[in-house]
Amino acid sequence: MDISVIIVNYNTLNLTKTAIDSIFEFSPKNLKLEIFVVDNASSDGSKEYFKNDNRITYIYSEDNLGFGKANNIAIERSQAKYIFLLNSDAYLIEDVLTSFYDFMENPENKNVACCGANIIDGKGDRAVIGGNLPTVIESISRVGFAVFFLSYYKRHLASGIKHFPDKGxxxxxxxVTGANMFLRRSVLKETGAFDPDFFLYYEETEMSFRFKKHGYKSYILANHTIVHLEGSSSKKPTINEKVERFFSQGRYLYFEKSYGRNSARFITSLFVIQSVLFGLFKFKKDHFTRAKIIFNTLR
Structure with a gap:
């Protein structure tokens, strides 16, 4: 088997249908492909539908395992040389898999652990392709910059987020964002796949940190594109407290596992202070709510 495609579904029946259909529409002509759908205890009819779809291997979990653990289940069952993770709310608009495969097969790229494509949202606008690997120094500078230049920082609120380049x-x-990660299995065997302690957010960042630690790189093939419906980096008018909690927990875990507990506590405390200052200067309750949520991730 050449490529195992893995989609994690959680109450996204119609979106997951679209993702699967797009894979078959733009499937590689000369490569062997298998598709896994891991279902995180969906209650929207997904189980009844996908268990009868003989095009895929359907794995149902009685519990919502989160993103990383659900992917790990399929990664362990798959046998392909490469693994392609596709979000349930993403879909292909061209045959990117052949390009990913050829890129990774090039002997000059044997030190590449992961690659992905450019991403646009449902409106055709540029969306998040991934980001840098946050460091303690960078986070300190970001928070300090925000204190003195609030209006500028507001436009760059998401740490390390990148959109696809204009040239090259x-x-x-x-x-690479978890929405479309093309992974080398041999590297996963060496470094490990997703850390099961993560539920949602920063799990691909922490895994990529391990890639780098072992001397591997990640790339975006900038002349290829997929659609990610939730890929837009536009800031929502109000915060979603559940999402904010998962995001803060994921960020804390990333710093704890990558740089140690003291660094995680220090960085988290700085983000609490930053949110409080935002609230004071902007007079918005959401910032104080965010500060409380971030504070509760400290341990």
Missing amino acids: DLYEIGC
């Missing part, structure tokens, strides 16, 4: 066909990046 290859772009090295710290971490």
Whole structure:
């Protein structure tokens, strides 16, 4: 088997249908492909539908395992040389898999652990392709910059987020977004796949940190594109407290596992202070809510 495609589904029946259909529409002509759908205890009819789809291997979990653990289940069952992770709310608009495969097969790229494509949202606008690997120093500078230049920082609120470049066909990046990660199985065996302690957010960042630690790189093939419906980096008018909690927990875990507990606590405390200052200067309750959520991730 050449490529195992893995999609994690959680109450996204129609979106997952679209993702699967797009894979078959733009499937590689000369490569062997298998598709896994891991279902995180969906209750929207997904189980009844996908268990009868003989095009895929359907794995149902009685519990919502989160993104990383669900992917790990399929990664362990798959036998392909490469693994392609595709979000359930993403879909192909061209045969990117052949390009990914050829890129990774090139002997000059044997030190590449992961690659991905450019991403646009449902409106055709540029969306998040991934980002850098956050460091302690960078986070300190970001928070300090925000304190003195609030209006500028507001436009760059998401740490390390990158959109696809205007020129060139290859772009090295710290971490490819989990919406479309084309992974080398041999590297996963060496470094490990997703850390099961993560539920949602920063799991691909932490895994990519391990890639880099072992001397591997990640790239964006900038002349190829997929659609990610939730890929837009536009800031929502109000915060989603559940999402904010998962994001803060993921960020804390990333720093704890990559740089140690003291660094994680220090960085988290700085983000609490930053949110409080935003609230004071901007007079918005959401910032104080965010500060409380971030504070609760400290341990």
